[in-house]
Amino acid sequence: VVISTKLEAELAELPLAERKELLQEYGLPESGVELLARQSYKLLGLITYLTSGEKETKAWTIKTGTKAPQAAGVIHTDFEKGFIKAEIINYSQLKELKSLHEAREKGLVRQEGKEYVMQDGDVVLFKFNN
Structure with missing residues (x-):
């Protein structure tokens, strides 16, 4: 992964809309930092799923191939x-x-059961008994 520290420093200073414009000017779909993070996850065999409630949305990292009950156990x-x-x-x-x-x-x-294999980007509400 090749990253231009000069470009990344410029991007870090800009609001989101201007960041997207600058990336488009360079013909880049994402920043080098975003690419590095995505490729690192891929190399490590990791994915992210999300939980969301009234107060917050949270991202959780799990291994690729993790089933729903084990993903719930991370929480x-x-x-x-x-x-x-x-x-x-x-x-x-x-x-x-x-x-x-x-x-x-x-x-x-x-509605998914115990055998469901979690996918990157899943937004989940777990149902469970105490």
Whole structure:
């Protein structure tokens, strides 16, 4: 991965919209730092899934091939032990909508069980028994 420290320093100083414009001027789809992070995850066999509530959205890192109950266990061991199901939509679908509520109304949120293999960018609500 080749990174221009000068360009990265310039990008760091700019607001998001201007950052995107500058990257377009250079014909780059993303910054070198973003590329480095993405390639590092790929080399290490890692993916990210998201949980979201009223107060916060949080990203969690897991190994590629992790099943839903084990992913839930990263948050808390009780989630893995009492796992019932996971309600899932991928971020790539969700970002096109206004809310998770709209995704549910359109039937885009899937119910997945214990054998579901988590995918990079999954937005998840775990259902479990205490």
